[in-house]
Amino acid sequence: MDKKHINVGLIxxxxxxxxxxxxxxxxxxxxxxxxxKSIRVKSICDLxxxxxxxxxxxxxxxxxxxxxxxxxxxxxxxxxxxxSIILEALxxxxxxxxxxxxxxxxxxxxxxxxxxxCQKSIYYEASVGGVIPVVQGLSEGLASxxxxxxxxxxxxxxxxxxxxxxxxxxxYEDALKSAQKAGFAESNPTFDVDGIDTANKLAxxxxxxxxxxxxxxxxxxxxxxxxxxxxxLIAQDFGYDIKLxxxxxxxxDGLDLSVQPCLVKHDHAFATVENEYxxxxxxxxxxxxxxxxxxxAGQGPAASAVVSDIINLSEFIVTNTAxxxxxxIYDMKKKIKILPAGRSKAxxxxxxxxxxxxxVLSKISGILGKYKVSIASLAQPDxxxxxxxxxxxxTHDTHRENLEKALKQIDATKSIIKSKTVxxxxxx
Ligand code: HSE
Numbered sequence: 001m002d003k004k005h006i007n008v009g010l011i012x013x014x015x016x017x018x019x020x021x022x023x024x025x026x027x028x029x030x031x032x033x034x035x036x037k038s039i040r041v042k043s044i045c046d047l048x049x050x051x052x053x054x055x056x057x058x059x060x061x062x063x064x065x066x067x068x069x070x071x072x073x074x075x076x077x078x079x080x081x082x083x084s085i086i087l088e089a090l091x092x093x094x095x096x097x098x099x100x101x102x103x104x105x106x107x108x109x110x111x112x113x114x115x116x117x118c119q120k121s122i123y124y125e126a127s128v129g130g131v132i133p134v135v136q137g138l139s140e141g142l143a144s145x146x147x148x149x150x151x152x153x154x155x156x157x158x159x160x161x162x163x164x165x166x167x168x169x170x171x172y173e174d175a176l177k178s179a180q181k182a183g184f185a186e187s188n189p190t191f192d193v194d195g196i197d198t199a200n201k202l203a204x205x206x207x208x209x210x211x212x213x214x215x216x217x218x219x220x221x222x223x224x225x226x227x228x229x230x231x232x233l234i235a236q237d238f239g240y241d242i243k244l245x246x247x248x249x250x251x252x253d254g255l256d257l258s259v260q261p262c263l264v265k266h267d268h269a270f271a272t273v274e275n276e277y278x279x280x281x282x283x284x285x286x287x288x289x290x291x292x293x294x295x296x297a298g299q300g301p302a303a304s305a306v307v308s309d310i311i312n313l314s315e316f317i318v319t320n321t322a323x324x325x326x327x328x329i330y331d332m333k334k335k336i337k338i339l340p341a342g343r344s345k346a347x348x349x350x351x352x353x354x355x356x357x358x359x360v361l362s363k364i365s366g367i368l369g370k371y372k373v374s375i376a377s378l379a380q381p382d383x384x385x386x387x388x389x390x391x392x393x394x395t396h397d398t399h400r401e402n403l404e405k406a407l408k409q410i411d412a413t414k415s416i417i418k419s420k421t422v423x424x425x426x427x428x
Contacts, residue, residue: 005040006314009063009094011085012075013046015183016099016126019303020073020310021052027307035314042069060085064092070317071310074098077187083107090118095322097309099126099302102191105200108213112328120323121316123309128201129154129278131301132294133308138208138282139327145284147209150248151427154201156276156297157185157192158224158244162261163274165232166241172229184276184297195223195244195259202246202259205280209248210255212334219246219257220341227261231351231422234381234392235263240349241271245427254337256344262427263349270427342401347376347426350393352410353418360416364391367413371406373398388418394426 008024010017021041024031031039043063044055060081063069072089074096076082082103089096091114098104104111104127115122125135129152138147153159157179164175176193179185184192191197199219206214224244235242240263249256264270269291273279278296283289295301316322354360361378368375374396380389395403407421 003037005038006035006071006317007040007042007066007069008071008073008310009043009045009066009069010041010073010075011045011060011063012073012077013044013050014075015299016302016306017044017046017073017075019299020075020306023303023307024310031311034311035318037314037318039310039314042066061088064089064094069094071095071097071313073306073310074100075306076100077102079103079106083111086111086122087114090114090120090122093118093120095120095313095317096122097306097313098122098124099306100124101127101197101200101204105203105216108203108207112326115323115328116326118323121313121327123313123327124204125309126302126305128204129280129292130156130276130294130296130298131304132278132280132292132296133305134205134280134282134292135208137290137292138205142282142284142287142290145287147282147284148250149283150202150205150209150246150280151270152202152205152246152280153243153270153273153278154198154246154280154296155192155195155244156278156295157189158195158198159273159277159296160184160275161193162224162232162242162244165229166236167274172227179276182276183299190225193223193225195221198244198246198259202248202257206248206255206257208328209282210250210336211331212336214248214255214257214336218255218338219259220344221258222260224261228422231349231424234351234390235349235424237381238263238349238379238392238394239266240264240426241266241268242424243270243273243427245270247427251339253343254339256339258341258344258425260425262425264427268427342399342404344400345397346400347397347428348395348403349424349426350395350407351422352391352393353388353421354391354416355387355418356389357416361391363413363416364410367409368393368395368406371402371409373403373406
């Protein structure tokens, strides 16, 4: 490549886009040393005019069709037009960097097949875990490994909310507002709190780890939206924190995939992960546990990961080798067996609200026993009011479907139950 600069076209000039332009400008010397050429933002496309009028273009196709542009950065998020931008850019012979986990998880096959056919590269480190180099860690650092398990706190917004509730007794609503103000949340924060964002990121990591396409619809997803502060506080008393965990585990009957709020012991590695920080534990057959940790959301961390992708990809652009070897070896024919959600096995925390009268406990334990749910410990923390009491049960490992059947029957026993039983997985 004989041009003086690598020319970049940026589509989406929001929180992360502005951070990318800033870091590219501030770190010019570092970039020149690493790439051997400077990286220049040639055009920026956004819905609204921007503070750099000389770079502004209204239509994203003006960037895609510009023969001088080497690299298209997609930072608008969402499904469309993000999908079209990525596909059209690859087809036009551009390499692509994106932070868009939603579009990658949903169109994984189409995007990587197009990249492979066009012999162009798409880098997406910022799509999972913010600044944490987990995509690179998994695809390069752990390239030799048979991956057995991936577990992670993958959403900064929900982790921030849970930390605020636990440490400062903040209400769910106030904590969410602070997370939005800090620029951690998605434009539609239900993606964060309902666990969809975590599921998108888990689908990306699992697809990378097991070489197929793990679809979000194969993941059993539960967010933190309905989480009661009462359970956060009781969990604390019992020595646990509550974290939203995405988990993919290889079992002999298929991949066990879930996103759900889980109890973790205070001394668990995930318990110390607070605020917008993320952590991912990857277990390989020979490597054992490998822990990745860092800021998972926010302008600086996300923009830093995007710029790292731009630099890493530019090193290949300079030598005209970007995309010659596909970034994701995607085998469309590979079928990955998924474990039905009900067959998943784990210990659980249960909070029952029951009337305080003789025979209630034996009724509950009888139903649990009937469905092979074994009790590890049981407590009646205090009398919450005259009408009912709380019973906290920690179970041994149990199949989710058995537990759900037992709780359905327990909750239907209106003579003893005051409100729906809460169940939360315990992550060991
Ligand atoms: N909304 C996301 C989060 C942003 O809170 O983690 C980073 O992907």
